[in-house]
Amino acid sequence: MEEATTPRVEISFDQCKGCELCVIECPKKCLFMSKKINQFGYLVAEYSGKDCTGCGICFYACPEPGTITVYKKIKNKV
Amino acid sequence: MSTTEETKTKSDTISKPAGFVEDFVRKPGKFPKVTHYCPGCGHGRVHKLIAEAMADLEIGDKTILISPVGCTVFAYYYFDCGNLQAAHGRAPAVATGVGRSNPGSITISYQGDGDLGAIGTAEIIHAANRGEDMTVIFVNNGIYGMTGGQMAPTTLEGQVTSTSPYGRDIRDAGHPMRMAEIIATLEAPVFVERVAVSDSKNIMKARKAIRKALQSQKDGHGFSFVEILSACPIGWKMKPTDAVKRVNDEMAKYFPIQNFKDKIAEHQPYPPRVTTPDNKKIIEVLGVNKDVRLFKKDQKFLDNFKDQNIKIAGFGGQGVLLAGTTIGYLGMETGLNVTWLPSYGPEMRGGTANCNVVLSNKEIGSPMVEHPSALIAMNGPSLEEFGPTVKKDGLIIINSSVVKEEYTKRNDVKKIYIPMNEIAESLGVMAAANMAAVTAFIAATKAFELNHLLELIKHNFKKKHLIEQNIAVINKSYQYVNDTYFK
Numbered sequence: 001m002e003e004a005t006t007p008r009v010e011i012s013f014d015q016c017k018g019c020e021l022c023v024i025e026c027p028k029k030c031l032f033m034s035k036k037i038n039q040f041g042y043l044v045a046e047y048s049g050k051d052c053t054g055c056g057i058c059f060y061a062c063p064e065p066g067t068i069t070v071y072k073k074i075k076n077k078v
Numbered sequence: 079m080s081t082t083e084e085t086k087t088k089s090d091t092i093s094k095p096a097g098f099v100e101d102f103v104r105k106p107g108k109f110p111k112v113t114h115y116c117p118g119c120g121h122g123r124v125h126k127l128i129a130e131a132m133a134d135l136e137i138g139d140k141t142i143l144i145s146p147v148g149c150t151v152f153a154y155y156y157f158d159c160g161n162l163q164a165a166h167g168r169a170p171a172v173a174t175g176v177g178r179s180n181p182g183s184i185t186i187s188y189q190g191d192g193d194l195g196a197i198g199t200a201e202i203i204h205a206a207n208r209g210e211d212m213t214v215i216f217v218n219n220g221i222y223g224m225t226g227g228q229m230a231p232t233t234l235e236g237q238v239t240s241t242s243p244y245g246r247d248i249r250d251a252g253h254p255m256r257m258a259e260i261i262a263t264l265e266a267p268v269f270v271e272r273v274a275v276s277d278s279k280n281i282m283k284a285r286k287a288i289r290k291a292l293q294s295q296k297d298g299h300g301f302s303f304v305e306i307l308s309a310c311p312i313g314w315k316m317k318p319t320d321a322v323k324r325v326n327d328e329m330a331k332y333f334p335i336q337n338f339k340d341k342i343a344e345h346q347p348y349p350p351r352v353t354t355p356d357n358k359k360i361i362e363v364l365g366v367n368k369d370v371r372l373f374k375k376d377q378k379f380l381d382n383f384k385d386q387n388i389k390i391a392g393f394g395g396q397g398v399l400l401a402g403t404t405i406g407y408l409g410m411e412t413g414l415n416v417t418w419l420p421s422y423g424p425e426m427r428g429g430t431a432n433c434n435v436v437l438s439n440k441e442i443g444s445p446m447v448e449h450p451s452a453l454i455a456m457n458g459p460s461l462e463e464f465g466p467t468v469k470k471d472g473l474i475i476i477n478s479s480v481v482k483e484e485y486t487k488r489n490d491v492k493k494i495y496i497p498m499n500e501i502a503e504s505l506g507v508m509a510a511a512n513m514a515a516v517t518a519f520i521a522a523t524k525a526f527e528l529n530h531l532l533e534l535i536k537h538n539f540k541k542k543h544l545i546e547q548n549i550a551v552i553n554k555s556y557q558y559v560n561d562t563y564f565k
Contacts (some may be wrong), residue, residue, distance in 0.1 A: 015111050019311075019318040025278050029548045042117065056092040060285070063122025064112055065129065065156065066094035074090050078503035 007054030007073045009047040015067040018042030022058035022068060031058060097129030098137055098156055105155040114152055118318020120308025120325075121150055123275040124284070126464040128186065129157060131289045137296055141184040142171040142176050146198075148190040149224045150217070167198020170205035170212065173484050175209040181351045184295055185212040191429040192222040195231040195255050202261070209266030209348075214502060215289045216257060216303065219310040220329060227313035231255045234332055237378060254332060258305040262338035268299045274307035276325035280335065290342070298347030307333055347480055372411035372537055380413055383439045386525055387447045389464055390515065391432035392456025392477070394422060397512030401454065402433035404516050407534055409437040410524050417445035432460065437525070454515045456498070461485060475518045477511065494563060501554050509548040512557040521559035528556050 008030065011022075018037060022045050023031045030051040038044050054072035063070045101110040115122050132138045142160035145153045146169045154161035160183075164172040169187040177185045186204075194202050194216050221239055222228040228241040232254050236245040246254075257261065262270040269291050273284035284306055291302035309321035309328045316324065353364070388405060392398045399420050409416040417436045423429035434447035452473040455461035457480045465487055468474055472491045478498035498514035513535075520526050532549055539545050 010449060012111070015133070017117035021118055021318055023320065024319050024322075054092075060123070060126065060281045061278060063115060063117075063119050063126075065098045065122070066111060069094075070092040072090045072092065076316045 005074050006071075006073050007052045008049075009052050009058060010069045010071070011045050011047060012067045012069075014039050015064055016042060016044035017064060018044055019040075019063065020045065021061045021063065025057050025061035027055065027057060037053060050069055088129045091265050095130035095133050097128060097132035097158055098125075100153045100157045105152070113156060115149060116312045118309065118321060119149070119220060119312040120275050120306070120310065120503065121217060123152070123281060124215065124288075124306055124308065125156060127275075127281070127288050128188075128215065130285070131292050132159060135289070135292055135296060136455060137184045137292065140180075140182065141186060142173075142180070143171045143186045143188055144176065144435065146187075146189040146193040146222075146242065148193050148222075151224075152186050156544075160541050167193050167196070168211070168515075169193065170198065170201040170214065173212040174205055174208070174210045176187060177393070178351055179353065180355055181211075184292065185210075185284065187212050187214045187216065189216055191216070191218045191220060191232040191257075192228075192230045195257050195390075199231075202257075203264070205266050206261050206303065208302055209268075211298075211348075211351075212302075213288075213295050214301070214303045215288065216305045217308045218257070218305055218329075218333065219308045220254070221310050221313045222308040223313040224368075227310075227315075229482065231333040232257070232333075234328060248410050256333060258303060258333075258338055261303045266338060267301045267303055268345045269294055269302040269304075271303075271337040272305040272307065272333060272335055274325050274330060274335050276307065276309065276322045276330070283335070287337075294342045294385050297342075298350075299345050300348055305333070307335065314423045320515060338522070371413060372533060375411075375413050380439050383414060383437070383525070385418060385440075385531075386435070386437040386523070387450050388435040388437070388452045388454070388519070389432060389447050389450040389467075391430070391455070391460030391464055392452040393430045393459075396431070396456045396502055397509060398431045399433050400420075401516050402435045404513075404534070404538075405435050405437070405519065407538060408520075408530055411534060412530065414439055417442050417546045419445040419447075430459065432464070444489055452519060454519060456511070456515060457481065473519075473522055475515060475522065477515065479511070492522070494518055494559060496555065496558060496562075498505050498555075501558065505547055505550045505554065506527070507544060507551060510544075510548050510551040513551045514550050515553035518559050521556050522563070528552070 028051040030048045031045050034046040056070045059068045059070050093510050131366050138159050143157055145151050145163040147166035147253045168187050173187040175183040222230050227239050229239040230334050234254055238245050253269040257268050258272045271287045273287045274280040275284050287304045291304050294302050307325050309325050311321040314321055390398050390402050402418050405488050406416045406418040415438050419434040422431035436442050449467055449469050453468045454475045455466050456477045468491050470490045474491050475494045477498045478495040479497040496518045498511035501514045502510040
């Protein structure tokens with residue numbers, strides 16, 4: 001469970017519609033638009049892999065229900 | 079993994095709220111995980127906030143969301159709650175019905191600006207004024223998004239849309255309507271706020287407002303109104319990132335983001351509504367208890383009954399409709415299935431009137447009588463109009479007080495001439511010509527017994543002082559038909 005302690009964002013590749021709203025809202029600028037195209041033909045947003053604080057702002061910025069999942073920092077590791 | 083561990087893991091993630099269904103199985107197509115909304119659509123953000131609030135307030139099981147006409151017509155794909163879809167603008171009217179017939183439920187009227195601010199203006203204002211138990215989520219994007227970006231009542235001055243190609247001209251189209259302000263002037267709404275889903279700060283304010291509105295409805299405070307400024311990138315022909323900026327830079331200038339009313343704290347919760355009386359009570363009030371009939375059930379009579387499709391026609395004021403209900407009641411009180419369908423003009427007297435009566439011992443498919451087995455023509459024009467439609471070997475009863483000439487157009491039907499007006503007049507009740515007509519029908523068809531009619535009149539007639547004279551008319555008419563045709 002090592003990785004669960006680090007805050008991170010998961011963006012579903014196949015559910016992203018490439019609207020870029022999460023990218024402009026992220027306070028740490030740790031999301032970016034990739035060059036990868038998904039099943040719909042959208043260029044998807046991606047997590048750079050560092051600096052996420054688990055604040056959840058991108059989750060609320062995203063108009064899709066389940067595209068973004070934010071893993072917050074777990075303080076007391078089980 | 080133990081239960082506590084699972085709960086812990088869950089609370090450590092921010093993910094798809096439980097107010098959504100797991101997979102959008104009601105949505106057709108191959109992508110049950112994503113919405114039908116365009117990229118960057120404000121509806122998605124609003125949906126997320128509602129779904130989250132529904133889960134957190136634990137109201138999903140008693141929430142009924144009323145979908146409007148607009149892109150959210152498909153809201154039932156997504157939310158894990160009850161749903162009804164209303165005609166354009168009528169969501170508050172439907173929510174009123176849903177709320178009143180399901181006390182304690184949470185109703186959400188989810189509407190756009192074309193829906194709420196244009197075609198549904200009357201509904202929203204009166205629902206708000208009555209303080210109905212509902213939370214209105216009013217998504218304002220200043221445009222008719224679903225139909226291709228036409229001008230809405232909330233379109234900003236000068237804004238170019240497909241129906242305002244030179245920009246909205248306020249001399250022609252009026253000023254953009256500030257609905258939250260209008261609603262806030264009314265007495266009943268307890269909470270009215272305008273928010274925006276334009277940036278994270280505003281989304282958090284919107285989240286708070288939606289939760290507060292739903293909580294207040296849960297606590298019995300009735301009507302709340304949350305207007306949400308929202309982007310329609312496709313309708314505005316903008317990139318999503320520019321569209322959300324426009325919400326803040328242009329829309330919010332005209333539509334201030336603020337609270338207009340919050341009297342939840344000082345408001346006394348409404349007591350639960352009294353629901354409509356139960357079926358038993360309704361039957362009692364209407365006096366239509368199927369088990370209590372005026373006449374004893376006669377199975378032989380019911381089994382042998384031949385279907386009657388009756389058309390009674392004349393001019394308004396002749397008692398055409400009452401003649402129909404009288405025959406209808408005879409059917410009901412003897413245990414038959416009955417339909418009665420009137421057709422008349424707006425005037426109470428002098429126009430044409432007719433009614434269709436169907437009597438049967440089986441279920442009745444249609445109340446329309448296109449080819450009557452019996453026609454009662456109270457005047458000439460009715461005979462001319464409906465005479466040709468009567469079934470072969472059917473019956474035509476003609477009011478010979480009005481129709482002076484013999485009816486020669488049909489020789490394949492039975493014709494009975496009876497001077498209805500003269501008979502009624504001779505007994506001092508001009509208005510009872512219709513009873514002569516009903517009697518002639520019974521005398522000619524023997525569908526019912528004369529006694530049944532007499533009993534019914536005694537029992538059902540509202541003007542008690544006229545009962546005796548009407549009975550005299552019935553007796554005389556019966557005798558007339560019998561003497562003239564069945565001797």
